[in-house]
Amino acid sequence: MRIGVVAPSSPFERETAAxxxxxxxxxxxxxxxxxxxxxxxxxxxxxxxxxxxxAGFAEFANDPALDAIWFARGGYGACRMAEAALxxxxxxxxxxxxxxxxxxxxxxxxxxxxxxxxxxxxxCQDLVREGGEAAIARALAxxxxxxxxxxxxxLDPAHPHAAFNVMVLCQILGTPLxxxxxxxxxxxxEVSEHLYRIDRALFTxxxxxxxRKVAGIRLGRCGDIIENDPDFGMDAEAIAKEWCARxxxxxxxxxxxxxxxxxxxxxxxxxx
Amino acid sequence: MRIGVVAPSSPFERETAAxxxxxxxxxxxxxxxxxxxxxxxxxxxxxxxxxxxxAGFAEFANDPALDAIWFARGGYGACRMAEAALxxxxxxxxxxxxxxxxxxxxxxxxxxxxxxxxxxxxxCQDLVREGGEAAIARALAxxxxxxxxxxxxxLDPAHPHAAFNVMVLCQILGTPLxxxxxxxxxxxxEVSEHLYRIDRALFTxxxxxxxRKVAGIRLGRCGDIIENDPDFGMDAEAIAKEWCARxxxxxxxxxxxxxxxxxxxxxxxxxx
Numbered sequence: 001m002r003i004g005v006v007a008p009s010s011p012f013e014r015e016t017a018a019x020x021x022x023x024x025x026x027x028x029x030x031x032x033x034x035x036x037x038x039x040x041x042x043x044x045x046x047x048x049x050x051x052x053x054x055a056g057f058a059e060f061a062n063d064p065a066l067d068a069i070w071f072a073r074g075g076y077g078a079c080r081m082a083e084a085a086l087x088x089x090x091x092x093x094x095x096x097x098x099x100x101x102x103x104x105x106x107x108x109x110x111x112x113x114x115x116x117x118x119x120x121x122x123x124c125q126d127l128v129r130e131g132g133e134a135a136i137a138r139a140l141a142x143x144x145x146x147x148x149x150x151x152x153x154x155l156d157p158a159h160p161h162a163a164f165n166v167m168v169l170c171q172i173l174g175t176p177l178x179x180x181x182x183x184x185x186x187x188x189x190e191v192s193e194h195l196y197r198i199d200r201a202l203f204t205x206x207x208x209x210x211x212r213k214v215a216g217i218r219l220g221r222c223g224d225i226i227e228n229d230p231d232f233g234m235d236a237e238a239i240a241k242e243w244c245a246r247x248x249x250x251x252x253x254x255x256x257x258x259x260x261x262x263x264x265x266x267x268x269x270x271x272x
Numbered sequence: 273m274r275i276g277v278v279a280p281s282s283p284f285e286r287e288t289a290a291x292x293x294x295x296x297x298x299x300x301x302x303x304x305x306x307x308x309x310x311x312x313x314x315x316x317x318x319x320x321x322x323x324x325x326x327a328g329f330a331e332f333a334n335d336p337a338l339d340a341i342w343f344a345r346g347g348y349g350a351c352r353m354a355e356a357a358l359x360x361x362x363x364x365x366x367x368x369x370x371x372x373x374x375x376x377x378x379x380x381x382x383x384x385x386x387x388x389x390x391x392x393x394x395x396c397q398d399l400v401r402e403g404g405e406a407a408i409a410r411a412l413a414x415x416x417x418x419x420x421x422x423x424x425x426x427l428d429p430a431h432p433h434a435a436f437n438v439m440v441l442c443q444i445l446g447t448p449l450x451x452x453x454x455x456x457x458x459x460x461x462e463v464s465e466h467l468y469r470i471d472r473a474l475f476t477x478x479x480x481x482x483x484r485k486v487a488g489i490r491l492g493r494c495g496d497i498i499e500n501d502p503d504f505g506m507d508a509e510a511i512a513k514e515w516c517a518r519x520x521x522x523x524x525x526x527x528x529x530x531x532x533x534x535x536x537x538x539x540x541x542x543x544x
Contacts, residue, residue: 044505045468076468079475083518171472174446175479196317196348200443203351207447233316246355 001031001144003068004060005124007039007047008085009103010075012125014040017072020124020136027137028144036060039072046077053077054084057107061085061093068143073125074102074165082177086110099123099143101189102259105168106177112162112268113179120163120187120257121150121265131261142265152256152264155271156185159215163187163257163266166201166222173208182213185252187266188240189220191259195232198222199239206247216250221258273303273416275340276332277396279311279319280357281375282347284397286312289344292396292408299409300416308332311344318349325349326356329379333357333365340415345397346374346437354449358382371395371415373461374531377440378449384434384540385451392435392459392529393422393537403533414537424528424536427543428457431487435459435529435538438473438494445480454485457524459538460512461492463531467504470494471511478519488522493530 005017017035024033038056041048048056060069085107097117098108108118121142122135129135141147155161162184169188172178188205190198205211222236234242237254244251256264277289289307296305310328313320320328332341357379369389370380380390393414394407401407413419427433434456441460444450460477462470477483494508506514509526516523528536 045500045502076472079472079479167472170442171476173476174482175476177479200348200351200439204443204445204447207449210446228317230317 002066003031003033003070003143004063004066005033005035005039005070005072006057006060007072008053008057008081008107009047009077010045010073011042011047012039012072016124016127020127023127023133023136024140028140031140031144034066035072046080050081050084054081054088057081057085058088061096062088062090064092066096068097068099070139070143071098071100071104071123073123074100074104076103078103078106079171079177082106082110089114097143099139099265101163101263102165103168105164106172108268109172109179110177117267119265119267122263126261126263129261135261135263138265150265151271152187152266154218154255155266157271160184160269161187161266161271162268163189166190166198166205167193170201170204173205173211178210181211184214185216185218186211186214187218187220187255187257189255189258190222190236192224192226193222194226195228195234195236195239198236199232202239202243206243206249212247212249214249216252217244218252218255220255221260223259274338275303275305275342275415276335276338277305277307277311277342277344278329278332279344280325280329280350280353280379281319282317282345282349283314283319284311284344288396288399292399295399295405295408296412300412303412303416306338307344318352322353322356326353326360329353329357330360333368334360334362336364338368340369340371342411342415343370343372343376343395345395346372346376348375350375350378351443351449354378354382361386369415371411371537373435373535374437375440377436378444380540381444381451382449389539391537391539394535398533398535401533407533407535410537422537423543424459424538426490426527427538429543432456432541433459433538433543434540435461438462438470438477439465442473442476445477445482450482453483456486457488457490458483458486459490459492459527459529461527461530462494462508464496464498465494466498467500467506467508467511470508471504474511474515478515478521484519484521486521488524489516490524490527492527493532495531
């Protein structure tokens with residue numbers, strides 16, 4: 001099992017890579033982690049220029065000697081290299097598994113649309129979180145063993161699923177990166193936003209005809225909420241429930257995902 | 273000339289209303305400003321509950337004794353009352369002129385789609401800005417006299433125009449509030465955002481097939497930019513130019529609009 005790591009968004013540190021490598025060697029000795037040198041580039045906001053990130057991603061995605069692609073971290077920037085990266089993908093890229101979340105959703109979405117096996121779940125950078133070793137262990141257990149204990153516990157074998165950060169899904173909605181989520185249970189999570197912005201984004205999502213075709217919405221954790229002035233008067237779950245009610249989308253309750261070490265794995269599509 | 277003022281978004285203060293009324297009496301003695309009592313309600317983040325804001329807006333919009341509707345201020349909340357408000361509109365609402373910007377764009381958009389005369393320009397709350405009297409004078413000169421000096425100076429009589437806050441346009445894109453902007457020159461402005469978020473939003477806009485039908489994009493001022501860590505490496509104009517180049521949308525240069533006292537008036541549609 002060889003897992004390639006790429007960083008299509010914000011810069012990643014060599015020290016974190018070394019720590020993840022050491023932990024992986026202990027937890028999953030049969031697996032080899034291969035960090036693309038692009039991970040450690042730095043260009044303004046990004047892990048290298050758009051061309052470098054597109055080239056690094058395409059090289060590893062197309063490499064038949066790699067079984068899976070694991071995203072180093074999120075941040076921002078995948079949408080700037082997505083078009084160029086996707087244009088280069090060949091058959092080995094579609095035969096792989098991809099794991100990540102947050103800004104990586106910008107690539108998970110079109111990869112899912114193209115038939116690749118993709119999942120929303122922990123990334124290398126999660127090691128620096130409190131309790132982060134559990135997140136790395138969970139990600140590797142799923143990548144290497146397809147350990148069912150790594151999965152979000154409420155996945156319904158009767159429906160396909162997809163999971164996104166709220167802002168990332170808004171960002172790709174209506175663009176060529178957006179897959180058809182009709183009939184899917186849609187899991188959402190958010191971090192470091194004001195409640196009025198979460199409300200605004202859920203208006204956008206639930207008012208969209210494509211999103212209205214989902215089988216239902218479940219809301220994960222919305223962490224590190226930025227204080228709303230004045231108080232918003234509703235929490236994130238109340239907001240999501242209200243927009244589901246207004247739009248006729250089924251509200252399916254809480255989800256065990258989020259920008260934290262407890263973030264569970266959600267494979268896109270059918271899991272049954 | 274009777275101008276009704278409503279507040280579909282954040283709360284507005286009586287003291288500001290009194291100051292705007294006094295200034296209007298001096299500048300445009302032929303005009304009467306009528307503040308709906310809803311303007312002074314307060315419910316969490318909003319100028320009254322969703323129902324109150326929808327009712328206030330619909331009452332004034334449908335009142336044949338009012339010639340124009342002026343938005344008191346932006347903030348956030350119009351999308352929460354828009355559907356209910358729009359469902360109640362009668363013929364007198366379409367015969368009116370509407371002036372506002374920022375969150376008011378959420379209502380300007382569907383009102384334009386329904387055939388009303390709408391314009392992007394200063395609101396009552398702009399009086400509290402430095403130099404804010406000039407903004408109020410400009411808004412009233414346009415509402416009362418259709419003073420051409422109030423208009424954004426680069427409007428092209430050969431094309432219809434529309435103007436929006438970047439985040440507000442992203443918010444309504446793909447929803448029933450979104451008008452057809454095919455063939456329009458699209459003016460954009462932004463305030464209090466990180467450059468990475470402006471970049472992300474311009475990806476969303478310029479990647480959308482409906483937005484790709486615009487005649488071109490002009491960028492107004494992006495004020496009070498929140499510091500990007502690390503430095504983003506491009507300013508807002510460079511970002512807009514790049515996404516225009518990538519998407520094949522004509523870049524038409526700077527626009528004289530923004531969240532400031534110099535904000536000029538942009539009537540939607542043809543101005544020639």
